[in-house]
Amino acid sequence: MIALGLEGSANKIGVGVISHHANGKAASVLSNIRHTYVSPPGEGFLPKDVAKHHRIWVVTLVKEAMAVAGVTIADIGCICYTKGPGMGAPLQSVAVAARMLSLLWDKDLVGVNHCVGHIEMGREITGAHNPVVLYVSGGNTQVIAYAEQRYRIFGEALDIAVGNCLDRFARTLQISNDPAPGYNIEQLAKKGKVLLDLPYAVKGMDCSFAGILTTIDILAAELKANPEQRDPLSGELITTADLCFSLQETVYAMLVEITERAMAHVGSNQVLIVGGVGCNERLQEMMDLMARDRGGSVFATDERYCIDNGIMIAHAGLIAYEAGFKTPLEESTCTQRFRTDEVLVSWRD
Amino acid sequence: MTSILQYPLPLPPILAHPSSTAPLLITQGAEALLYKSTYLLPSLPCALKYRPRKPYRHPTLDTRLTKHRILSEARLLLKCRKEGVPVPSVYAVDEGQGWLMLEWIEGEVVRVRLNEWLRWRREKGTAEGEEEGELRGLMERIGEAVGMMHGVGVVHGDLTTSNLMLKSREHAEVNDHAEGGEENLLAGEVIIIDLGLASVSRFEEDRAVDLYVLERAFGSTHPRAEGLFEVVLEAYGKSFKGAPIVLKRLEDVRMRGRKRSMLG
Known part of the structure; x- marks a missing residue:
């Protein structure tokens, strides 16, 4: 299907x-296309701007994805969309597009939890x-492990997410958001050597990043005011790269x-x-x-699957659909908190 | 806490001396290894908690964290001990090498004994709610011990039935399991162990979360004893002056859970 x-x-x-095969073989990715809204340096992305971006791009991308995959409307078994969690306005704009396609093509809808999408695609x-x-x-x-039909959260951030911490620090440094703020911090960090003292906030299996962001922002402001600062231990000049390095480490x-x-x-x-x-x-x-x-051992994927993508939603949605799950039109809402x-992970033992 | 050993573990230098008693690895947690050895005399057993270096951490950060954690645990154990909270005593510390040597507590963790007792009761055919005197007694002692710890301003951070021990009484040690020892299964002093995540706090929120974590541990590990958790709370309520406010706060914590609802 x-x-x-x-x-x-x-x-x-x-x-x-x-495409999922009947005999339990590995799934085939027929197409996986993405377009990113990039905000100017020093700024984050606002929900209304992102929603506008999605509305502009959705039809083009669907056409392109179908063409690349070489499939016709008749081949499609169901339409999967992200139900949540996420930002309200962008979620809504995509849910509207999914509903439209479902009515236009007369296909079932499947609402997918974004996090479960990531997990299932990673496993696949x-x-x-x-x-x-x-x-x-x-x-x-989140740190997640599967047990008895649920992906259970063993630990999580108690305040902001780690990516949010990195993104906001990229804004402080006014570095580019293209292709992603975290990517540019990673490149800068490669040049860093001095490890600066930052709070380390682990509480059991949970952690907290807000205090770290505050501290690194203060350090960045101090460095801007006085670029001649040296590391008291090695005597080396402290640079922006050292800040990124310390934050990452x-x-x-x-x-x-x-x-x-x-x-x-576990x-x-x-x-x-x-x-x-x-x-x-x-x-x-x-x-x-x-x-x-x-x-x-550790399993990781590259940017095609790590970064938000449509294929993971298609994959997780199709697994659920094959297990008998679908989302009726009148329930095809989206939610910021999910x-x-x-x-209920009905497709696993 | 425990996991199966699949690779050779680094032995702390202190246990590598030819004169020391051959160390026995007891458990391996995420951060620390626990060995049994002896202290000063070959007849005096001790527990050695060792935090090996973590190769993934920057060496500066690793040293800083290990030092801080070893010292913090030692200080809190000392504080508890001084104020009469039942915890193992500290024999020796070397924060530079990353170890902490503690009194060896002879006995078993509450999780093991309680499960054994619950199984014994089921096999005997006693219904839940009957002949629960012994269990009630244990729950009371747990509530008192936790209350005492909170009373001196320490919160544990990871209260589970695996971090509470039942100390064997010396004379009962031998026949405990041999002959009809089941009646004694839940006997013994409750000792609080593993203060690796503990901190000093007098906030009722932190204390309530401690109780909530323990309550959840009972719920997931011993559902058949969960009904008696009230007894723990009752005993806790009488254990120190601020306890009733903590119990009130616990209701809030229960309502929202420890976890926040997820945004984005």
């Missing part, structure tokens, strides 16, 4: 076409069977620590990283060091 997936919970609109691509999942993006930070150590605690708790040695921040190579490297120390553990 073939499904079309529409994703637009944040500043990316993605459309994907996936990497082949990780029952991993502990670290889901890290601009809006979410600290927040990623926190993420790896809470993931390790969850792994010890007795698993596989870890899967999903979400936009999961593209970060330093995070992947640190996670790998931890997992290897526990005799396990916890990962609210979804």
Whole structure:
């Protein structure tokens, strides 16, 4: 069966076409297209602007995705869309498009939880069977493990998400949001050497990033006022790159620590990283060091699947659809708050 | 807490001395390894909690965190001990090497004993709600111990039935399991262990979250004993002056859960 997936919970609109085979073979990605709304340096993206961007692009992308996949309307089994969580206005604009297609083409609708989309796509691509999942993006930070028909959240950020912390620091530094603020911080961090003292806020399996952002913002302001600051230990000049380096080393150590605690708790040695921040190579490297120390391994995907995309919504929606789930038109709403553990995972044992 | 050993673990240098008693690895958590060894005399057992270096962490950050955590745990144990809260005593500390040597508590964690007792009761055919005196007694002792800890201004941060131990009484040690020892299964002093995530706090919110975590642990690990959690709270309520306000706060914490609703 073939499904079309529409994703637009944040500043990316993605459309994907996936095909599942009857004999349980790996799914085929027929097309996976995305367009990103990039805000100017120093600014974040506003919901109204993002929604406008999605409305402008959705039809073009659907046409292109169908053409690339080489499928016709008759081939499509169902239309999957992101029900939540995410920003209200962008979610709505994409839900409207999904409803329109459903009525126009007379296809069933499937509302998908964005986080479950990431997890299922990650499992499909990497082949990780029952991993502990670290889901890290601009809006979410969660450590998840599967148990009894639910993706259970073992730990999460108690305030802002880790990606939000990085994005906002990129704004402080006025660096480019293209292709993504986190990517540009990662490139800068590669040149950093001095580790500055930042708060380290892990509470059991939960963590907090707001205090770290405040501290690094203060350090950045001090550096701007006095660019001649030197590290008291090595005597080296402190640079913006050192700030990015310190921020990454600290927040990623926190993420790896809470993931390790969850792994010890559930007795698993596989870890899967999903979400936009999961593209970060330093995070992947640190996670790998931890997992290897526990005799396990880390699974990660590249930017096609880590960053929000339509194919993951198509995939997770199609799995649910094949298990008998669909969303009637009158219930095809979207919601900003939709916890990962609210979804009944009927398709797993 | 425990996991199966799949790879050789680094031994802390202190246990590598030829004169020390051969160390026995007891559990391996995410952050620390727990060994059994001896202290000063070969006849005096001790527990050694070792935090090995984490290769994924920047060495500066790793040293800073390990030092801080070892010292914080040692200080809190000392504080509890001084004020009469039942915790293991501290024998020695080396925060630079990352270890903490503690009194060895002979006994088992509440989780194990309670599950054994619940199984024994089911096999005997006693219905829930009958002959629960012993269980009530244990719940009371747990409530008192937690209350005492909160009373001196310490919150645990990870209260579960795996972090509460039942200390065996010396004379009962041998026959505990051999002959009809089941009646004694829930006996013994309650000792609070693993203060690795503990902190000093007098906020009722933090104390209420401690109780909530314990309540959830009972619910998920011992659903058949969950009904008696009220007894823990009753005993807790009488244990120190601020306890009734904490119990009031616990109702709020229960309503919202510890977790926030997810945005974005």
